[in-house]
Amino acid sequence: MQLLILTLAWLMLLVIAWPFALLALLLLPLIWLIALPLRLAGLVVEAMLAFIGAILFLPARLLGHRR
DSSP, X not given: OHHHHHHHHHHHHHHHOHHHHHHHHXXXXXXXXXXXXXXXXXXXXXXXXXXXXXXXXHHHHHTTOOO
């Protein structure tokens, strides 16, 4: 569904301002390559926070606390 909306938005941009649509089409892979390390860093930070939370709640889980 998101791909359909993105495609329709790009087609509308192509009709309204075709140079910007072509520029967006050319710059999209570059933007994706720049954003990829940031997404990986976010994934690592989220995993580390989940790991720290699991370590902090381990004594309560061992003593039988239920959520």
